[in-house]
Amino acid sequence: MKLTLTAIKSLFQKKTKKEDRPSAGLLTAEQAEQIQKSMDDFWTQTRPYLKHRYSLHDLSNETGVPIHRLSAFFNKEKKMNFNDFVNSWRIRYCLEFLQRSEIKKINLAELRSLCGFNNRNSFSDAFKKFTGHNPSVYIKNLK
DSSP states (O other), X not given: OOOOHHHHHHHHHSOOOGGGSOOTTOOOHHHHXXXXXXXXXXXXXXXXXXXXXXXXXXXXXXXXXXXXHHHHHHHHTSSSOHHHHHHHHHHHHHHHHHHHSOGGGOOHHHHHHHTTOSSHHHHHHHHHHHHSSOHHHHXXXXX
């Protein structure tokens, strides 16, 4: 069963008894499962990670899930903070782009911007973190 953003929003907007609510920042198993089931679809379909300066606040506004719940989800379920999660998707997109495109036709500044990064350092740091190589070495090895 594919869950929609509307289903996720309703999960977090419904009223529950006080004893059914988890402590601040914690997720119930049901909430974590609902977010998990739809997050990949949301990220694949809308690709918000390609937006410059995309934030946890932006994701919260788009999904209706409170920021503290999203933060708990990324930290607990994804075992990384939100920025690392976004950067991992950006680097995945970058690698796919490099595999299917003509490498000689794009420079690193264009590639960085295309993949949603604001500056060279954050792009290089994330690229190295997730691939083990800096971007120029990786591209050189592709040629």
